[in-house]
Amino acid sequence: MICDEERAARALLLRASEPVTPNLIRHVRAVGAVQAITDIRRGTAVGAIDVAALAHRIMDFSGERELAAAADQGIRLVCPGDEEWPAGLDDLAGQVADSFGLWVRGPLSLAETCARAVAIVGTRAATDYGATVAVEFAAGLADQGWTVVSGMAFGIDAAAHRGALARHGATVAVLACGVDNAYPRAHRSLHEQICATGLVVSEHPLGAAPQRPRFLVRNRIIAALSAGTVVVEAAPRSGARSTARHAGELYRHVMAVPGPISSTTSAGCHQLLRDRPDTVLVTKVDEILEQVGEMGQFADRVTGPVRRRDLLGPAVSRVLDAVPVIRAAPVARIAATAGMREDAVAAALAALAVNGLVEADSDGWRMTRLGRDERRADSGPEELPLGWW
Amino acid sequence: MICDEERAARALLLRASEPVTPNLIRHVRAVGAVQAITDIRRGTAVGAIDVAALAHRIMDFSGERELAAAADQGIRLVCPGDEEWPAGLDDLAGQVADSFGLWVRGPLSLAETCARAVAIVGTRAATDYGATVAVEFAAGLADQGWTVVSGMAFGIDAAAHRGALARHGATVAVLACGVDNAYPRAHRSLHEQICATGLVVSEHPLGAAPQRPRFLVRNRIIAALSAGTVVVEAAPRSGARSTARHAGELYRHVMAVPGPISSTTSAGCHQLLRDRPDTVLVTKVDEILEQVGEMGQFADRVTGPVRRRDLLGPAVSRVLDAVPVIRAAPVARIAATAGMREDAVAAALAALAVNGLVEADSDGWRMTRLGRDERRADSGPEELPLGWW
Numbered sequence: 018m019i020c021d022e023e024r025a026a027r028a029l030l031l032r033a034s035e036p037v038t039p040n041l042i043r044h045v046r047a048v049g050a051v052q053a054i055t056d057i058r059r060g061t062a063v064g065a066i067d068v069a070a071l072a073h074r075i076m077d078f079s080g081e082r083e084l085a086a087a088a089d090q091g092i093r094l095v096c097p098g099d100e101e102w103p104a105g106l107d108d109l110a111g112q113v114a115d116s117f118g119l120w121v122r123g124p125l126s127l128a129e130t131c132a133r134a135v136a137i138v139g140t141r142a143a144t145d146y147g148a149t150v151a152v153e154f155a156a157g158l159a160d161q162g163w164t165v166v167s168g169m170a171f172g173i174d175a176a177a178h179r180g181a182l183a184r185h186g187a188t189v190a191v192l193a194c195g196v197d198n199a200y201p202r203a204h205r206s207l208h209e210q211i212c213a214t215g216l217v218v219s220e221h222p223l224g225a226a227p228q229r230p231r232f233l234v235r236n237r238i239i240a241a242l243s244a245g246t247v248v249v250e251a252a253p254r255s256g257a258r259s260t261a262r263h264a265g266e267l268y269r270h271v272m273a274v275p276g277p278i279s280s281t282t283s284a285g286c287h288q289l290l291r292d293r294p295d296t297v298l299v300t301k302v303d304e305i306l307e308q309v310g311e312m313g314q315f316a317d318r319v320t321g322p323v324r325r326r327d328l329l330g331p332a333v334s335r336v337l338d339a340v341p342v343i344r345a346a347p348v349a350r351i352a353a354t355a356g357m358r359e360d361a362v363a364a365a366l367a368a369l370a371v372n373g374l375v376e377a378d379s380d381g382w383r384m385t386r387l388g389r390d391e392r393r394a395d396s397g398p399e400e401l402p403l404g405w406w
Numbered sequence: 407m408i409c410d411e412e413r414a415a416r417a418l419l420l421r422a423s424e425p426v427t428p429n430l431i432r433h434v435r436a437v438g439a440v441q442a443i444t445d446i447r448r449g450t451a452v453g454a455i456d457v458a459a460l461a462h463r464i465m466d467f468s469g470e471r472e473l474a475a476a477a478d479q480g481i482r483l484v485c486p487g488d489e490e491w492p493a494g495l496d497d498l499a500g501q502v503a504d505s506f507g508l509w510v511r512g513p514l515s516l517a518e519t520c521a522r523a524v525a526i527v528g529t530r531a532a533t534d535y536g537a538t539v540a541v542e543f544a545a546g547l548a549d550q551g552w553t554v555v556s557g558m559a560f561g562i563d564a565a566a567h568r569g570a571l572a573r574h575g576a577t578v579a580v581l582a583c584g585v586d587n588a589y590p591r592a593h594r595s596l597h598e599q600i601c602a603t604g605l606v607v608s609e610h611p612l613g614a615a616p617q618r619p620r621f622l623v624r625n626r627i628i629a630a631l632s633a634g635t636v637v638v639e640a641a642p643r644s645g646a647r648s649t650a651r652h653a654g655e656l657y658r659h660v661m662a663v664p665g666p667i668s669s670t671t672s673a674g675c676h677q678l679l680r681d682r683p684d685t686v687l688v689t690k691v692d693e694i695l696e697q698v699g700e701m702g703q704f705a706d707r708v709t710g711p712v713r714r715r716d717l718l719g720p721a722v723s724r725v726l727d728a729v730p731v732i733r734a735a736p737v738a739r740i741a742a743t744a745g746m747r748e749d750a751v752a753a754a755l756a757a758l759a760v761n762g763l764v765e766a767d768s769d770g771w772r773m774t775r776l777g778r779d780e781r782r783a784d785s786g787p788e789e790l791p792l793g794w795w
């Protein structure tokens with residue numbers, strides 16, 4: 018866990034330093050963000066950083082204010098060194114600004130959620146065929162305890178998120194704008210749903226608008242957060258193909274779904290399968306798992322199914338532990354048990370309810386049967402006599 | 407060219423020796439068919455051949471009668487050593503009876519026709535999608551001067567033959583029954599069309615019925631006659647997949663067409679693409695030619711387009727040379743010019759007419775413009791002064 022001052026400095030850099038240069042990334046990696054900002058202000062930062070322009074932009078903003086404004090909306094900045102920082106993102110180190118940190122919104126732990134994650138991406142102009150495949154693959158992955166990562170765009174992306182949500186699975190939306198910006202507009206309720214039960218992620222500061230270069234960087238984060246990327250439908254030379262290329266460069270599995278040769282939206286998938294010998298044709302969820310399940314560092318299939326509560330962030334997890342099993346309790350008592358503020362507890366309870374782990378009645382909140390099962394499974398081994406296994 | 411006695415002996419073996427054993431094949435390769443039959447009759451044939459049973463069956467038949475009955479129907483036995491014997495079939499040597507010879511019906515030269523040939527195969531239960539792809543691929547290959555080889559079965563096979571015929575291309579049907587047996591019955595007119603303009607081929611004697619083991623042997627011949635095999639639609643574990651496996655074993659190119667993952671008739675193609683890394687996904691004719699065009703021994707793209715008349719067998723070619731260019735002549739005069747029997751000339755003229763090279767008017771037969779162009783192109787280089795190229 019990094020200190021508050023360093024986190025604020027990174028929030029400031031994410032606001033002020035776009036487009037970020039490799040020299041700045043190297044400098045921050047070498048001396049930390051706090052020192053880098055001091056160096057920039059003093060004009061002593063090394064390398065080809067345009068210090069004057071950057072120093073000027075830094076003057077206008079405050080990292081502390083960035084963090085406070087974010088916290089007001091339940092948004093946190095996850096940085097390298099944090100427990101929640103996914104190891105997979107380090108493969109991007111030195112390439113993009115997300116090595117400073119990622120803005121995250123939602124009740125789950127980013128690291129835990131992405132420990133078993135597959136990206137499902139594709140064209141905005143999806144056909145019914147492609148959208149159906151995306152929904153079914155995402156639902157099937159969710160059923161097996163895998164997280165579905167995508168970009169919340171029209172077409173395949175939205176279908177993938179919806180397929181995971183339909184099975185109460187974890188889903189991560191990586192945006193090319195601020196995490197508070199529900200873009201595209203038509204996906205406002207999808208954005209709300211993912212914020213409530215999954216994770217919305219971006220390297221861009223709050224309020225940032227989607228811009229073309231941001232989409233390309235976004236694709237790289239989608240690839241880095243996942244053990245493999247499945248391209249469901251793609252036009253030749255499309256963004257989905259760029260995500261697949263990044264996945265290959267990051268040594269992630271690249272998979273493509275075939276379709277009718279008469280369909281232009283399958284042409285990009287067929288091109289991938291012809292041009293890149295490392296692209297694997299997949300037609301069902303088991304074939305996806307066959308690929309990503311082999312990657313020891315991302316997935317360990319012998320550990321059995323992932324429990325929903327394993328994916329929860331520490332705050333939400335603490336609230337779940339404070340919820341009574343039999344007789345419901347009001348929010349105030351749960352907050353007292355958890356030692357947390359009431360409004361934070363209320364938000365966590367809502368997220369837990371959408372995940373089916375708690376339920377409300379006239380007296381307050383209590384565990385559902387699913388919540389009890391997950392808690393029992395979780396505490397099981399500790400209750401066994403020593404030496405039992 | 408082998409002698410008449412040896413050809414008759416091979417005709418007899420093809421009739422009497424099913425199922426043929428590897429020992430018999432080896433014996434015939436070592437001493438020839440004439441000597442092998444003498445050895446069988448004397449009971450001195452080497453190896454584990456069941457000589458008694460074979461000698462008994464041989465008594466009932468005569469190779470000369472086999473050849474005469476075939477000739478009556480315009481059917482010939484093409485044997486190793488004949489000019490018309492395709493080099494590709496030698497890759498099967500020692501495996502199946504067709505190393506004794508193949509029964510052939512149709513006006514083209516088997517060797518020339520298969521010098522640039524692609525097999526298009528697939529399920530009998532083809533969807534509209536698969537049938538359309540088969541027709542379009544076959545038509546496209548025909549347009550580029552490539553022969554389409556298939557098995558004349560329902561579904562993909564028939565669509566492939568029809569696509570080639572629609573463009574007046576050469577097509578070869580390899581049957582799992584005698585070449586005189588139009589099986590399946592519903593394909594009687596397709597059988598007639600291919601006999602008239604292409605080639606119908608089988609290792610089985612005249613009148614032989616289609617039987618299950620014969621289909622598997624047939625698939626091997628389809629693969630051997632082609633530079634590559636395209637599987638358009640196939641159920642998992644299907645005959646088309648067996649053809650593809652043979653193609654791979656014979657170092658031919660194996661190609662598969664993708665389709666919707668929801669289609670069971672594309673599942674065999676997807677399985678091929680997943681299981682066999684040497685299988686290439688193809689979505690258009692150019693991608694097929696990109697594969698097979700590389701195989702020097704089967705195809706030489708720099709020689710330019712194949713001329714229709716290059717594919718003609720020697721007899722039909724001789725008739726074409728005897729057809730007048732301007733003023734039509736009756737069959738009798740053409741037969742006199744060619745030095746051939748009138749009935750043979752009449753059959754050859756019919757085949758040439760279907761290929762668009764000759765046409766009839768009230769006075770008899772003459773060349774079409776296409777026929778003249780092909781003849782001019784053919785004789786062109788010889789008329790040029792020496793040293794021109």
